[in-house]
Amino acid sequence: MMTAVNAPAPAVAGGKERPWIFHAADNVWSALQGLLPLIALLLLWQMLGDSRSPYFPPPSTWAAALIDRTNSGDLIPAVLVTLQSVAAALILATSLGVGIGGLIGASPALARCLGPTLEFLRTLPPPTIVPVAALIIGVNETMKLFVIVFAALWPVLLNTTLGVRSLHPTLLEAARSLQLGVVARMTKIFLPALLPSILTGVRVAAPLAIIVSLLAEMLTLMPGLGALLLMAQRNFNAAEVFGLLTVVGSFGFILNAALAAFESWALMPQGRT
Amino acid sequence: MRSMLRRAGGALNLSALATALVLLVAWEVGVRAAATRFEFLPAPTEIGQTLYGAIRSGQIIGDAVHTVACALAGWAIASMLGAAIGFALAFSPTVHRFFNTSLELLRPLPAVAFVPVAVLLFGFTVYTEITVIVFASVWPVIVNTVAGARAIHPRLLDTAATLHLSRTQRLGRLVLPAVLPSTIVGARVSLGLALVVAVIAEMVGNPAGLGWGLVAAQEALQPGLMFGYLVATGALGVLLNACLRLTFARLFPGIREIQQ
Amino acid sequence: MTIQPAFQCERLCIDLPGAPGVRRIIEDLDLEVGRGQFVSILGGSGTGKTTLLRALAGLTSHSSGRAVYEGREVRSPVPGMAMVFQDYAHALLMWRTVRRNVALGVEGRLRNGELDQKVQNAIRMVGLERFRDEYPWRLSGGMQQRVQIARALAMEPSALLMDEPFGALDAMTKASLQDQLLAVQAETGATVLFVTHDIEEAIYLSNTIILLKGSPAHIARRITVDLPRPRDQIVTKELPEYLRLRHQLFEAFRHEIHA
Structure with a gap:
């Protein structure tokens, strides 16, 4: 009677136990296999490419261009500035989105009043906001933050609203019948229960934030990765453009991986990962 | 996702209209009374007049036609390419083994960052624009196709085995029809993306269409026209999405995800 | 001097909003539950058992009459009372x-x-x-x-309010939890209000069974269960008194069972 049905799962399912090192080796090998075409392409490019080509300079010249940029002190500050803008905007968008989304989810009256207006704002493609904000607010950090937040807000807001709506009535009643105060209800019940929805929203918002940040930097030439890319293109420095493209790609990849890791860490106790 | 808030708020209702009206009037009054810090912020009435003028002169219409044409062309290529790649990944273990990780590595590359590369290769032309659109909107089609193939229930394959279907028959009669809905759902997501990326590409790559109109109005310090372009782009997105919804619902009456 | 009861309802009426407008669920209900009692509220589905319990827990407000716990009018959850919901999966964090x-x-x-x-x-x-x-x-x-x-x-808690707590469990688990609940009540001396649609469960656990019937619901019958404690899943359920009560209650629900 007292056995745990889904009790702590044994580490290795099935009868055969293999040392973890074999699994790790398998994983590394399959990842390498998956990368083979890309590696082959780059190698071929390196061997056949002409390092003076204005269109397809081989990968070694990309690295050289990136090292040049690093030595001249441009690259690392640019990465940091972009990262800072994206991170600050994501934090701001998350707090705003959770706040507004929570209120709209909890109050049908508010949803009726604001829903259509918000829906209209949402249909504006975020990139189109960039030139508008540049003219109205001016070319400064506030403008950049504003346009990124505008892009990143919607996924968080929508997911939070949906999350609030799908909170089970029993959970709300349990909170009431335990006579928890407003603050305790917020921090102990609602926020943890909404966490999966909020994090899903943030995951969707992050790539949008990067895109809009880069676009803002390209259009206004404010410091950052986007401006570096555009300047390299204007100078017809193909090697640098390709090099920066790999930097931007890694930037997005690492940010996404970091968010995914945070998500699975934060949701581990909920058994939802 | 798009209609969640709308569904949440119900259809257009009196309180929503009142809220929107109050906001607009506050904006108008704020600008007229010069109460805002923003010297270039136009009043809603000014935006309306400029937009009307730009539509009558055909300027915005021409730009919109260019943007939509590029978005549709890029989207068509991306859909076919995406379906082909998706099917190859889903049904050939070899392709999956050797290409999946490489594709996963390319996927998070932001479309904007791809513009300078395309500009280097194709110059400030329509090819740049379409290349960027294809690159950005191919992913949802691939991802959905692969997911659709994964979701085929084993029972369906058992059915195929008990019916003694040949390999080609199994593919044509069971597998393709089972996966196609997911591919089409992916393609629908792609179109929305294609329009947005077209505008981005026009802003920094190909000087034409709505994206360029917007940036040009900004650089010429014509805030009324700029907001006109903004409203037009938003409206176009809604319109295109609605058309697509109806067309797809007509074309594919058997796909549940599309019949909403 | 009379001892103050744990729960008391006087001409209690509860209305709930429904699709065609407000619907009266409970009408003019009088009830008194002594301290330390185990009272089951029994009725067919949709008779308003849960609504009555929720009103006593302060989760649903009543439209007229009085619902009193330990001399205090109940309008919102009151200290000293604890509620157990049927769907544990959503009530736990x-x-x-x-x-x-x-x-x-x-x-x-x-x-x-x-x-x-x-x-x-x-x-x-x-x-x-x-x-x-x-x-x-x-x-x-x-x-x-x-x-x-x-x-x-x-x-x-001095009162435990339970809304079909064992309704979603299998028969074996249910039996084991019933015995545990009886042991807990014996140890803590808490008053228990127990909503169920299971006739045998109600007899096995309770001192008193309240039968809700009709729409709007009223108390159709109040049955005192005089079975010795501690109770036992095998022995108690073979006692003539148990079988008599079982017969009586199934008879009372006969038209609903055959409906």
Whole structure:
């Protein structure tokens, strides 16, 4: 009677136990296999490419261009500035989105009043906001933050609203019948229960934030990765453009991986990962 | 996702209209009374007049036609390419083994960052624009196709085995029809993306269409026209999405995800 | 001097909003429940058993009449009362361990040592000592329901309100939890209000059974159960008195069963 049905799962399912090192080796090998075409392409490019080509300079010249940029002190500050803008905007968008989304989810009256207006704002493609904000607010950090937040807000807001709506009535009643105060209800019940929805929203918002940040930097030439890319293109420095493209790609990849890791860490106790 | 808030708020209702009206009037009054810090912020009435003028002169219409044409062309290529790649990944273990990780590595590359590369290769032309659109909107089609193939229930394959279907028959009669809905759902997501990326590409790559109109109005310090372009782009997105919804619902009456 | 009852209802009426407008669920209901009693509220589905319980718990407000607990009018959840819901999966916080779920209602009100001791005691009463650092989603349904009961017990309630707590469990688990509930009640002396649609469960557990009927619902009958305690799943259920009550109650529901 007292056995745990889904009790702590044994580490290795099935009868055969293999040392973890074999699994790790398998994983590394399959990842390498998956990368083979890309590696082959780059190698071929390196061997056949002409390092003076204005269109397809081989990968070694990309690295050289990136090292040049690093030595001249441009690259690392640019990465940091972009990262800072994206991170600050994501934090701001998350707090705003959770706040507004929570209120709209909890109050049908508010949803009726604001829903259509918000829906209209949402249909504006975020990139189109960039030139508008540049003219109205001016070319400064506030403008950049504003346009990124505008892009990143919607996924968080929508997911939070949906999350609030799908909170089970029993959970709300349990909170009431335990006579928890407003603050305790917020921090102990609602926020943890909404966490999966909020994090899903943030995951969707992050790539949008990067895109809009880069676009803002390209259009206004404010410091950052986007401006570096555009300047390299204007100078017809193909090697640098390709090099920066790999930097931007890694930037997005690492940010996404970091968010995914945070998500699975934060949701581990909920058994939802 | 798009209609969640709308569904949440119900259809257009009196309180929503009142809220929107109050906001607009506050904006108008704020600008007229010069109460805002923003010297270039136009009043809603000014935006309306400029937009009307730009539509009558055909300027915005021409730009919109260019943007939509590029978005549709890029989207068509991306859909076919995406379906082909998706099917190859889903049904050939070899392709999956050797290409999946490489594709996963390319996927998070932001479309904007791809513009300078395309500009280097194709110059400030329509090819740049379409290349960027294809690159950005191919992913949802691939991802959905692969997911659709994964979701085929084993029972369906058992059915195929008990019916003694040949390999080609199994593919044509069971597998393709089972996966196609997911591919089409992916393609629908792609179109929305294609329009947005077209505008981005026009802003920094190909000087034409709505994206360029917007940036040009900004650089010429014509805030009324700029907001006109903004409203037009938003409206176009809604319109295109609605058309697509109806067309797809007509074309594919058997796909549940599309019949909403 | 008469002893003040734990619960008291006087001409209690409850209306709930429905699709065609407001619907009267409970009409002019009078009820008195003595302290330490185990009272089951029995009725067919949709008769308003749960609504009555929720009104007494302060989760649903009544339209007229009085609902009183320990001399105080009930309008919102009152200290000293604890509620156990049927769907344990949604009533527990899946991101907290068993121990921290049980502590939810009392933490922040007690010093750490005292809190630990209360939580331990509650977990012991439902027999979950081995699983106190486990997450609820790793436990079976019966064990999750035990966690919810322990959470209520940790508040040391003088009244325990239970809304079909064993309705979603299999027969074996149900029997074992019934016995545990009886043991807990004997130990704590709490008043229990127990909503169920299971006739045999009501007889086995209760001192008094209240039969709700009609629409709007009223108390059709009040039956005193005179079976010796401690009760036993085999012996009690073979007593002539048990069988007589069972017969009587099934007879009362005959038209609903055959409907």
